[in-house]
Amino acid sequence: MEVTREDVQRCALLTHLSLGEEEIEPMRRAMTQLLSHAKSLDALDLEGIEATTHGQDLPLPRRGDEPREGLSQTEALENAPAQEHGHFQVPKVL
């Protein structure tokens, strides 16, 4: 399972990480190692075993549809790096 430089760059783009040129190669090696390790699971004979998405097969708990007071506007915005007009302020996206 050989990860390429391009794979690393694509992943960085998707996850919004900016990798320096010198970080690409170590990352490529680490990802190759990680995926190769996971790949070793393919050697197991899984015939007749149902695919699962979770470790434990518990039913999804559900709550009643009762609204509760949450945070105030001030509290909600408290940790925002920037705020304006009661909104989270972010770089122009359009």
Add this chain to the structure above:
Amino acid sequence: MKPGFEAVIGLEVHVQLLTRSKMFCACRNEYGGKPNSHTCPVCLALPGALPVMNGEAVRMAIAFGLAVHGEIREASPFYRKQYFYPDLPKGYQITQGPVAIVEEGWLEISGKKVRIERAHLEEDSGKSSHELSETSSHVDLNRAGVPLLEIVGGPDLRSPQEAYDYLKTMHHLVTYLGICDGNMEEGSLRCDANVSVRREGESAFGTRVEVKNLNSFRNVKLALEYEIERQIELVERGEAFGQETRGWDADKGETRSQRSKEAAMDYRYFPEPDLPTLRVTPEEIEAVRASMLELPEARRARFIETFGLTDYEAGMLLQSRAFADYFEALAQASGSGKQACNWMLGELSRTLNGRNIGIEALGLHPEALGELIRLVEARTINLNTAKESVFPALLAGEGSAAQIVEAKGLAQVSDLGAIQALVEGVLAAHPEQLAQLKGGNVKLRGFLVGQIMKQGKGKVNPQLVNEVLDASLAHG
């Protein structure tokens, strides 16, 4: 559409579920309000906060599935769909993956079955505004985490009109079921379309374009008309075009390519580790089925059968659940389904349209109107008097129908002697017309009846007037 071509259209409809709280937290699910005033650590995606499923959203999804004859999946896991956008604080949307809670249903539009491939539960994003300043965008997370049902229709629609009809029918169904308020202006129901064209007789699909931002019935039709025309032109010129996403610009009346960064389209779905698989038992499905109201299709058939209405009338009465409920109460109170229907589609609709309100806001109890209809049926007053004098007074709260008739002295004169005198008086006053009528000018009968009714100030029983007039003519 240009002859020789055919359009293939499938709609994706996002329905905001009418729960009281959000999908995975207990914040209020309410449109508007101060920005960022309906939030909590879960919908703000603060570290360590965990989602807990709203049971009511599941019930609504099952109800929808049953209403569209769909399969309710016993197990449908949640997934994370990952992308970056400022109004998605977690960096991923919780949605469903390969298995949706509802699959393989259908919706009937004008006798045609349109497949519903799937309907899955997911959370809404927050809202970004770009108009508040020149230099930055602003995010309101009140909508983040509101439950959505995304309904994916099959590629079975063949014209903008069919797409329009499908959306209307879908809108009617979800509002009727009470699972969505249907307010398209507020974004409670949103629609995207997948559309391609092909030459008639071809079985392969053409290149598919997704058109977004179709947020009114009218825009769905206009945008599809425009887009189909555009694609046909390209095909005719032999120009190849790729699969893309286009946005509808209602002001300019055109669709425009939305730059899509290809890499950004990789959502890297994986099972949501914070939520075990959603499981629904057959018993739960049956319980939802048992609690559901009669569906529009069944109710329409029953209206036709029980009250002897036409298909058109039944359809009009089912314009909303409240309207249909009012009709049933009125049919009961008045003792006549047919008359109740006439009032609903006549005077009541005119009043509602004039005031631009729904039946809920009219403030007239069906019992009160039922009494008025009974007075007409019993010939205590005639229909004109009921419509022109009593109904407005009833709306104005001047008392019960009987009290108004009494107070205004509107009761019909059914006293034979009085009518006889009235008829004779009118005939004596119009000897010329009488002679012409006897000479065969039958049109003058209507004139004379009109004179008699006028003399009787509209209160005489028209049937008795006719009988007495016939007798007088026969004898005289």
